[in-house]
Amino acid sequence: MDNVVLACNKLSVSTLPSVFKEIEKLYEKNSKTTASAIIRILSQTEIESNLLAISSLLKLIYSALDKSIVEEIIAKVDDLSLYCYIFNYGMVDDAFINTKVQGLLKRNDMLSVLRILQMCSSGLDASTLSLIDAGTASVISKLEKEEESEPSVLLRFIKESVKMIKNGRNPYRNYLQEEMNSVKSTIAGILSRYTHTNTDVISTATDADEVVAVKYGMNTSLKKKIFSIITTSTDYYEAQRALYKQIIRKVWHIEEIFKVAIRLCIAENTFNVYYPTLVQSIYNSCTGSHKGAAMDYLYHAIEEHVNTLSKKTIKEIYNLGMAIGYFYGHEMNVVKPLVILTVIGKKESVLIKVTMKNILGLYRQKKIKKARRLKETETFRTFFMKSLIDGSFLKESDQQDLELLYGLMFI
Incomplete structure (x- = not known):
């Protein structure tokens, strides 16, 4: 546990290869204890300030060590930004993201819906965009029926953004993808050492x-x-x-x-x-x-x-x-x-x-x-x-x- 803590404490984009190497050694010695420690540490850590490094480490763990570690962390950590990073890394599918969007729409959390559009727009599937479009239209329609309420600028902006993305025009600068591109070669270099890596995706799909x-x-x-x-x-x-x-x-x-x-x-x-x-x-x-x-x-x-x-x-x-x-x-x-x-x-x-x-x-x-x-x-x-x-x-x-x-x- 202490060794995993020490390794994670050193984590930054520049130290990613050495931190993963240390975790890999610990995992080879005792996979169960190491997996449990990683889940506990990352589930209790304030991750917002270090999302790129943490999501990149999760990508390596997911691909080369144990997919179930990432599944447990996702289940324990309710962090929308983390979901967006792992979606862009291809660890979860559009069904997973759609589930999150549906939850946000039920709570009328339109700011978070906007965040998903901003962070994942270039990778969002038509089903996700349609879900956001329909949900936003429903809220707008409800407000228009109320005599004293008018749809907010945010709602109209989200609806217009979806329309632009569907037409192949991204209204947002994809800063998240730019960030991830900065470590792309590092991750590829580490994973190239393995003869087999996990390529399955984490999904909430239920249809057969x-x-x-x-x-x-x-x-x-x-x-x-x-x-x-x-x-x-x-x-x-x-x-x-x-x-x-x-x-x-x-x-x-x-x-x-x-x-x-x-x-x-x-x-x-x-x-x-x-x-x-x-x-x-x-x-x-x-x-x-x-x-x-x-x-x-x-x-x-x-x-x-x-x-x-x-x-x-x-x-x-x-x-x-x-x-x-x-x-x-x-x-x-x-x-x-x-x-x-x-x-x-x-x-x-x-x-x-x-x-x-x-x-x-x-x-x-x-x-x-x-x-x-x-x-x-x-x-x-x-x-x-x-x-x-x-x-x-x-x-x-x-x-x-x-x-x-x-x-x-x-x-």
Whole structure:
């Protein structure tokens, strides 16, 4: 307990790495006692003056040590500013924030509602904005019916703010996000040491479909809607039609769709061509600059998964390789994240072999119409020429075609 107190007393943004390192050591020695001490200390501490450092520490504890510690602190500490910080850090979902907004509206605490708008505006979901809008409109309507009362400037300001945010214009300077950006690289550097980090979100969701969506990392209403459409549609055409009708209003919505589709594709028990076909169809429907943006979205979605192979099962890696191969065969070249790997271990080897075998099959069927050539790297070339053929997955009989394919794919 005393050691945890000493560590927390030293906490500031500049000492965040050393404080977390000390807490991590204590947690490894006695997780139960350390967790209990952290909960007790942070639940009893005046946190308002040090919110950035405390929320950043909670983000590290949540991601690398124990999510339940953060859950208990949230349950014990009734602090709206802390909720806003952890929401912006992605530890809680929009259902959690909506619960807090509903409570504030019931108490007519409109100043606190304004605070949520100011601190979280860029990340608030449409469901939260609609909740605030409807609640504010209800209060205004009630006051207008009372002959001696008029809606306050605050109420009208909140309503106008919601309208602006919905239209893509933020009336507030997002100082909280600016603060958090100052420690973003520090947190990323600490978490990069871990082969596995927690990415689940804390949610108050109760609807069965919503709970399943949260389990898959769908922590906003937008992602949940995309998840629902993709997983309940009978074919890619139906899914695409529903996505355009209900979701796609701006080009960045396509990014969320691609992320969800790739994530679901990887999570399947066996590779399901439905997901990459849906992505391909949406990509093909884009025009002009939107097509370039959509390609960037797909590339970064694939790159994110390639960069976290250590956290994936062989089944997930197989599905990822099949998807990359599919895209290449349909003029959507996202092979580069494999080519620029600096180290090719067991899991990277599996991914490259699955991808190349898939592309080889398409090449033999003459389905590759136009190969966009990439610049080779020494690491990739060495692996391709010396280790790709393993005698089982790829055989000696594949060697000649693979070399011809390599010449088409790389410069």
